[in-house]
Amino acid sequence: MEYPTVLIENAVNEISKLPGIGKKSALRVVLKLLKEKPEYTETLSEALLKLRNETKYCRICHMISNTEECTCITPKRDTSVICVVEDTPDIMAIQQTAQYNGLFHVLGGLISPIDGIGPEDLNIQSLTDRIQNAEYQVKEIILALSTNMEGDTTAFYLAKKLKPFNLKLTTIARGVPIGGELEFADEITLGRSIVKRISYDLNED
Amino acid sequence: MEYPTVLIENAVNEISKLPGIGKKSALRVVLKLLKEKPEYTETLSEALLKLRNETKYCRICHMISNTEECTCITPKRDTSVICVVEDTPDIMAIQQTAQYNGLFHVLGGLISPIDGIGPEDLNIQSLTDRIQNAEYQVKEIILALSTNMEGDTTAFYLAKKLKPFNLKLTTIARGVPIGGELEFADEITLGRSIVKRISYDLNED
Numbered sequence: 001m002e003y004p005t006v007l008i009e010n011a012v013n014e015i016s017k018l019p020g021i022g023k024k025s026a027l028r029v030v031l032k033l034l035k036e037k038p039e040y041t042e043t044l045s046e047a048l049l050k051l052r053n054e055t056k057y058c059r060i061c062h063m064i065s066n067t068e069e070c071t072c073i074t075p076k077r078d079t080s081v082i083c084v085v086e087d088t089p090d091i092m093a094i095q096q097t098a099q100y101n102g103l104f105h106v107l108g109g110l111i112s113p114i115d116g117i118g119p120e121d122l123n124i125q126s127l128t129d130r131i132q133n134a135e136y137q138v139k140e141i142i143l144a145l146s147t148n149m150e151g152d153t154t155a156f157y158l159a160k161k162l163k164p165f166n167l168k169l170t171t172i173a174r175g176v177p178i179g180g181e182l183e184f185a186d187e188i189t190l191g192r193s194i195v196k197r198i199s200y201d202l203n204e205d
Numbered sequence: 206m207e208y209p210t211v212l213i214e215n216a217v218n219e220i221s222k223l224p225g226i227g228k229k230s231a232l233r234v235v236l237k238l239l240k241e242k243p244e245y246t247e248t249l250s251e252a253l254l255k256l257r258n259e260t261k262y263c264r265i266c267h268m269i270s271n272t273e274e275c276t277c278i279t280p281k282r283d284t285s286v287i288c289v290v291e292d293t294p295d296i297m298a299i300q301q302t303a304q305y306n307g308l309f310h311v312l313g314g315l316i317s318p319i320d321g322i323g324p325e326d327l328n329i330q331s332l333t334d335r336i337q338n339a340e341y342q343v344k345e346i347i348l349a350l351s352t353n354m355e356g357d358t359t360a361f362y363l364a365k366k367l368k369p370f371n372l373k374l375t376t377i378a379r380g381v382p383i384g385g386e387l388e389f390a391d392e393i394t395l396g397r398s399i400v401k402r403i404s405y406d407l408n409e410d
Contacts, residue, residue: 002297002300002301003297004268004269004270004275004293004296004297005260005269005270005271006271007252007255007256007259007260007271008256008260008269010252010255010256011252011253011255011256013252014248014249014252014253015249015252015253017245017249018234018237018238018249019230019233019234019237020230020233020234021226021230021234025224025225025226027294028224028225029223029224029225029226030256031292031293031294032223032224033223033253033256033257034256034257034260034269038257038258040222041253041254041256041257041258042254042257043219044219044220044222044223044253045250045253045254047212047215047216047218047219047220048216048219048220048238048246048249048250049246049247049250050212050215050216051212051213051215051216051235051238051239051246052238052239052243052246052247053243053246054212055210055212055213055239063209064209064210064213064239065209065210066210066211066212070209087236088209088236089232089236091209092207092208092209095207096207
């Protein structure tokens, strides 16, 4: 594509580095910016720069925060459970379900030898420190990690690392999505759902 | 959606004002920016601000340009034809076809009484001035406008306005898209293609 000016070309190139935005969408963004008042572009740039330069990470749970300590230690939450996730969006997704009221811990990635990411690159030491020094006793650690090789490796490593603490270690349930048609489930998920099948509690009322 | 910080919320709100980007995509952009080095966000903001503040419009053809006069008066192009379009992206689309070597003229919009856009808001006076004062005689004006009410109104107005100049006035062909299946063509387009059918030139070899 030939752009009318270098300014447009540069802007398109930078914008299209963002996830989910190709050159065509980037050009639409550029034309929109040129159509709107200059103030809009200024507000947008300012929001991006402020975001990048002022965002902090909680020193306890490592979640994105605007202070050194986030609301992760609020007494409103169940302090006996910590849910371990890869990154902040996972926390947002879990919060959205309104089914969990415990604490979180962000690893900041998953163990991936191919990408050169080892356990020492993740917030694992700070997790064990946190369990050891907790004001209220931690009784359960829930692993909410991706179901891929990196997720499984990380879960395996964490299981070994957390064994001495003698607490309950669980993982979120894997299986056929609720509302999903059985015939459309992928065969690995379906296979695992059969192997790891759950007994009905017939005494439940 | 509950965002972890106000910084993220502000950035998501500003980004999602852009065309084709919803709140979810905006959040992905935000997380990408936080993951990348701060320099990337700086380069991006700078490109956007430079784009908005330094982009000029050619005073002759009104196309986006980085100087007061763009390449529209280059002797490489056929100066006897001017193709009139609504906006710069239309020029880029036509250039991409490599089927046109004449000049362009950007109206900057279409006549739309509902949106309060009248002929005086568009670059129409400058088009007639351009025809009158052209160094080389303009022999043909091609209207390449959208086929909707605004496009038709604008074409009608231009036809009346250009009549005194005694030049050839044409419009780009409307019809069934090339490579398109006839049964999927919309009925208005198909109907018009029959009414405005084109004779085969049987003497052509």
